Amino acid sequence: MSRLTLAMPSKGRLMEQTTERFARSGLVVRKVGTDRGYRGEIVGMPTVDVAFISSSEIAAALKSGSVHCGITGEDLVRESMSDAATRVIALAPLGFGHADVVVAVPACWIDVTTVNDLAEISGAFRRVHRRWPRVATKYMNLTRRFFADKGFGDYRIVESLGATEGTPAAGTAELIVDITTTGETLRANSLKILADGVILKSQANLFASNIAAWTPEAINAREALQARLHDPD
Amino acid sequence: MTTEVSQSFEALEAQAQKLMAVFLKAGHEAVAPAVIQPADVYLDAIGESLRARTYVFTDPDGAELCLRPDLTVPTCRLHIARNGSAPKPARYCYNGPAFRFQPQGADEAHPREFRQAGVERIGDPSREVAEAEIVTLIVKAVEVAGLRDWTLQTGDLGLFRSVLNVVRLPARWQKRLGDAFLKPGAFRAELKRLSQAPRGQRSDLPQELLRSLDPGDPAASEAAVMNFLDTKGIELVGNRTTGEMIEHLLSVLADETADRLDPETALMIDRYASVSGPARTAGDRIAAILKDVKGGPGAALDVYDRRLALLANAGIDLSRVTFSAEFGRTLAYYTGFVFEVSAPGLRADGPIAGGGRYDGLMRAAGANVDIPAVGGAIHTQRLLAAITRDAALVAP
Numbered sequence: 001m002s003r004l005t006l007a008m009p010s011k012g013r014l015m016e017q018t019t020e021r022f023a024r025s026g027l028v029v030r031k032v033g034t035d036r037g038y039r040g041e042i043v044g045m046p047t048v049d050v051a052f053i054s055s056s057e058i059a060a061a062l063k064s065g066s067v068h069c070g071i072t073g074e075d076l077v078r079e080s081m082s083d084a085a086t087r088v089i090a091l092a093p094l095g096f097g098h099a100d101v102v103v104a105v106p107a108c109w110i111d112v113t114t115v116n117d118l119a120e121i122s123g124a125f126r127r128v129h130r131r132w133p134r135v136a137t138k139y140m141n142l143t144r145r146f147f148a149d150k151g152f153g154d155y156r157i158v159e160s161l162g163a164t165e166g167t168p169a170a171g172t173a174e175l176i177v178d179i180t181t182t183g184e185t186l187r188a189n190s191l192k193i194l195a196d197g198v199i200l201k202s203q204a205n206l207f208a209s210n211i212a213a214w215t216p217e218a219i220n221a222r223e224a225l226q227a228r229l230h231d232p233d
Numbered sequence: 234m235t236t237e238v239s240q241s242f243e244a245l246e247a248q249a250q251k252l253m254a255v256f257l258k259a260g261h262e263a264v265a266p267a268v269i270q271p272a273d274v275y276l277d278a279i280g281e282s283l284r285a286r287t288y289v290f291t292d293p294d295g296a297e298l299c300l301r302p303d304l305t306v307p308t309c310r311l312h313i314a315r316n317g318s319a320p321k322p323a324r325y326c327y328n329g330p331a332f333r334f335q336p337q338g339a340d341e342a343h344p345r346e347f348r349q350a351g352v353e354r355i356g357d358p359s360r361e362v363a364e365a366e367i368v369t370l371i372v373k374a375v376e377v378a379g380l381r382d383w384t385l386q387t388g389d390l391g392l393f394r395s396v397l398n399v400v401r402l403p404a405r406w407q408k409r410l411g412d413a414f415l416k417p418g419a420f421r422a423e424l425k426r427l428s429q430a431p432r433g434q435r436s437d438l439p440q441e442l443l444r445s446l447d448p449g450d451p452a453a454s455e456a457a458v459m460n461f462l463d464t465k466g467i468e469l470v471g472n473r474t475t476g477e478m479i480e481h482l483l484s485v486l487a488d489e490t491a492d493r494l495d496p497e498t499a500l501m502i503d504r505y506a507s508v509s510g511p512a513r514t515a516g517d518r519i520a521a522i523l524k525d526v527k528g529g530p531g532a533a534l535d536v537y538d539r540r541l542a543l544l545a546n547a548g549i550d551l552s553r554v555t556f557s558a559e560f561g562r563t564l565a566y567y568t569g570f571v572f573e574v575s576a577p578g579l580r581a582d583g584p585i586a587g588g589g590r591y592d593g594l595m596r597a598a599g600a601n602v603d604i605p606a607v608g609g610a611i612h613t614q615r616l617l618a619a620i621t622r623d624a625a626l627v628a629p
Contacts, residue, residue, distance in 0.1 A: 082285075107467045108462055108468065108469045108471075109473065120409075120481065121477065124477055125477060128477055140284070144282070144284055144285060153281060153416075154280060155281060169470045174473060190468045195437065
C-alpha cells in the first residue's frame with residue numbers, strides 16, 4: 001500500500017459529523033462504486049483511499065496498522081490499546097463526538113465524593129455484602145488503569161455493553177464507568193459523577209498508526225490531510 | 234508470537250527433577266493442579282489488577298476462567314477440594330507451567346509461559362519455623378540445581394502491623410495505614426495526612442448532617458440521613474444500605490474531631506518504613522527506633538530475631554540476606570513474611586524465586602475458616618539462565 005488508507009466511520013452520527021467536518025475544510029468525501037460499498041475517495045486527493053469501517057473497528061485497524069489513518073473517538077483508541085502512545089499519534093482533534101468517560105455512583109451515596117472514598121468504603125461493603133463493589137462498564141481497560149493509578153483495587157468489573165446507567169438501580173452493579181455528554185442520563189438514573197472521576201475528555205480525532213507501512217507518498221498525503229483539517233476555511 | 238516454550242526444554246526438565254527431589258525428600262507431596270482456573274478466586278485475592286497480567290477469558294458457557302498465573306492458588310483449591318475446611322496440615326510441591334501477560338512484550342527473562350517449581354505448606358501453625366524451613370528449602374533447591382551466587386531479600390508485612398500496634402495507634406488508623414502501606418506512594422501521603430492535615434478537610438460532605446449523627450443512636454442517625462435525602466429529592470438507589478453510609482460518615486466525623494497523630498509517633502512509623510539493609514543489623518535498627526516506646530518493641534522483634542536464628546541454624550549464610558521494611562507490599566496476596574532469591578547481575582531480569590506467608594488466601598479460595606499457609610516458587614527458566622551464565626564465567 002504505497003497510497004494512504006484513511007478509515008472513516010461507516011454509519012450513524014459519527015459518519016455524518018465526519019463528512020460535515022471534512023466539507024468545512026473543503027474536503028469532499030465520495031463513495032466509489034455502488035452506494036452500498038465500503039470504499040471511497042476524497043476529491044482532489046488522488047493518493048488517498050477511504051475505507052468505511054465501524055468506528056470501534058477503526059481503533060483495531062489503527063492498532064494492527066492495516067490502515068494508515070483513521071477517524072474515531074479517543075475513548076475507543078485508549079480503551080483498545082494498553083500502549084496507545086506508541087501505536088498511534090493523534091493528529092487533529094476534530095471538534096465533534098465530545099464525550100467524557102466518568103466514574104458515577106448513586107447520588108444517595110452522600111458519604112462518597114472521590115475515588116479515595118470508594119477505597120474507604122469497599123472493605124465495609126464486602127463485610128456486609130460478601131463481595132467487592134461491582135463496577136459496570138464497557139471500558140474495562142480504561143477503568144482498570146484509572147483506578148490502579150489512584151491506588152484503588154478493591155472492586156470487581158462487570159462488563160456492560162448497553163444501558164450501563166441502569167445497572168446500579170437494577171442491582172447488578174454498585175457504580176459505573178461510562179460516557180456522558182451533558183450528564184442528563186446520569187441524573188435521570190440517580191447517579192452523580194465523582195469529583196475526581198473524569199477519566200478522559202474524549203472527542204473524535206484524526207489518528208495515524210505508527211504500525212502501518214509508511215511510504216513517502218503516504219506521508220505526503222497524511223501531511224496534506226492534516227494541514228487541511230487543522231485549518232478549516 | 235513465541236512458538237516454543239523454551240529452547241532448552243530437556244535441560245529444564247532435568248533441572249526440575251533435581252528441584253523436585255529436594256522437595257520430595259523434605260516430605261512434600263507432588264501434585265498437579267489444573268492449568269485452567271476460575272478467575273474468581275484470583276480476582277478476589279488480587280483484585281482487578283490481575284487482568285493486567287493474566288490471560289482471563291470466558292468459556293463457551295460464559296464462565297470467567299484464567300490460565301493460572303501461579304501455582305499457589307491452584308494448590309490451595311486442590312487442598313480444599315481434598316479436605317474441605319478441615320484443618321488438616323499438608324505439604325505440597327509441584328513443577329508445571331504458569332502464564333503471565335507481559336505488557337512490555339515477552340522476552341527470554343519475561344516469558345508469557347514459564348515453568349514454576351515450588352512448595353506450599355498449608356495449615357502449619359508453627360509460624361516462623363515453617364517460614365524459615367520454606368526459605369531454606371528453596372535456597373537448598375536452587376543450590377542443588379547448581380546456583381552458587383545468590384542473594385536473599387526479605388520483608389515482613391506482619392512486622393509493620395506489629396509496629397503500629399506497639400506505638401499504640403488507634404485501631405481505625407492502624408487499619409487505614411495498614412491498607413495504605415500496600416500501595417506505593419499512598420502510605421507516606423496518608424501518614425502525613427493523619428499527622429498534619431488540619432481539621433475540616435471534608436467540606437465536600439454535608440456538614441449539618443454530619444454533626445447531627447449520633448454513634449449511640451443508629452435509629453436517629455438513620456432518620457437524619459433519610460430526611461436529608463428526602464429534602465434534597467435524592468432517590469435511594471442500589472444495594473448499599475444507609476447503615477453503611479452512616480458507619481462511614483461516623484468514621485469521617487471521628488477523624489475530623491480527633492487529635493492529629495503526634496509527630497513523634499509519625500516519625501517512628503516513617504523511620505521504621507525506611508529500614509533497609511543487612512538482615513543481621515536491621516533488628517537492632519528497628520529496636521533503636523522503638524526504644525522510647527512504652528513497653529519497648531516487645532514480641533514483634535522477637536519473631537524477627539527467632540526467624541533469623543532459625544535461618545542461620547539451617548546453614549543460610551546471613552551475609553547474603555537483606556531486610557527491607559517496605560519489601561513485599563506490592564506482591565499479590567502475601568500477609569506476613571516475604572522473600573525473594575536473586576542472582577547478582579541478573580537482578581534486572583526479576584527474581585529467580587520468591588514466596589512468603591499468605592494467611593488470607595485459603596479463605597479466598599473457599600475455606601470457611603482461617604488457615605495459615607506459607608510457600609515459595611522458583612522461576613525455572615531464570616534459574617537455568619543464571620546457572621548457565623555462572624558456568625560460562627567459570628569456564629576457562
